[in-house]
Amino acid sequence: MSNKLTQDEAEAxxxxxxxxxxxxFLNFGFSKTSLDDISKRANISRTLLYRTFKDKEDIxxxxxxxxxxxxxxxxxxxxDRDGSPSERLLDVCRLMVIEPWADMVGAPMxxxxxxxxxxxxxxxxxxxxxVASECVATILGGEEAAAEVFLLxxxxxxSDEPTTTVLQQRVQLLxxxxxxxxxxxx
Numbered sequence: 001m002s003n004k005l006t007q008d009e010a011e012a013x014x015x016x017x018x019x020x021x022x023x024x025f026l027n028f029g030f031s032k033t034s035l036d037d038i039s040k041r042a043n044i045s046r047t048l049l050y051r052t053f054k055d056k057e058d059i060x061x062x063x064x065x066x067x068x069x070x071x072x073x074x075x076x077x078x079x080d081r082d083g084s085p086s087e088r089l090l091d092v093c094r095l096m097v098i099e100p101w102a103d104m105v106g107a108p109m110x111x112x113x114x115x116x117x118x119x120x121x122x123x124x125x126x127x128x129x130x131v132a133s134e135c136v137a138t139i140l141g142g143e144e145a146a147a148e149v150f151l152l153x154x155x156x157x158x159s160d161e162p163t164t165t166v167l168q169q170r171v172q173l174l175x176x177x178x179x180x181x182x183x184x185x186x
Contacts, residue, residue, distance in 0.1 A: 014052055015066070017042045022063045026107035030060060030116040057120050064117045064124050067103070071095050072131045079135035085179035092135045093171045096128070097154060102164040111161070140178065150178050 005013065020041035024033040035056060039046045053059045078091035104110040118125050129151070137147035157170040 029109035061121045079138040086181045089175045
């Protein structure tokens with residue numbers, strides 16, 4: 001009898017590790033999270049952890065990529081779909097900002113999370129920003145400068161670490177300034 005995992009089982013283990021690791025990183029911080037913390041939270045042995053990832057930085061990079069980069073196809077589809085620009089912009093913001101924010105808001109080490117990613121693997125953060133810019137520019141009729149201003153304003157909405165509800169309200173106000181809902185257009 002073989003102990004080899006199927007591809008689905010291996011992916012399930014990987015996701016279990018990433019979920020546990022994200023919790024640890026958000027609650028303990030990168031530097032204070034140990035591989036033992038992650039393996040205990042995932043309820044797997046440290047040996048199995050090493051069979052999936054080479055080290056803590058590899059896990060952190062995978063957590064960040066899974067958490068944000070996995071949202072890119074849905075965000076691009078939302079930007080390209082039929083519907084009002086306002087609805088599409090709110091969908092992109094929900095996928096790329098509000099839902100990830102809801103996952104981390106209130107966690108003790110949430111403020112350090114993005115900083116560590118920029119230090120460990122700046123390409124992931126740059127990719128996320130580029131995809132967000134492309135999605136917003138698509139909705140704004142290809143206006144890249146307007147998309148950049150929108151994203152800078154969106155960054156500002158997060159500065160005081162609002163609740164998810166407050167962030168949703170702020171995003172709706174911001175989006176309405178860039179693409180007013182159809183019923184408010186002249």
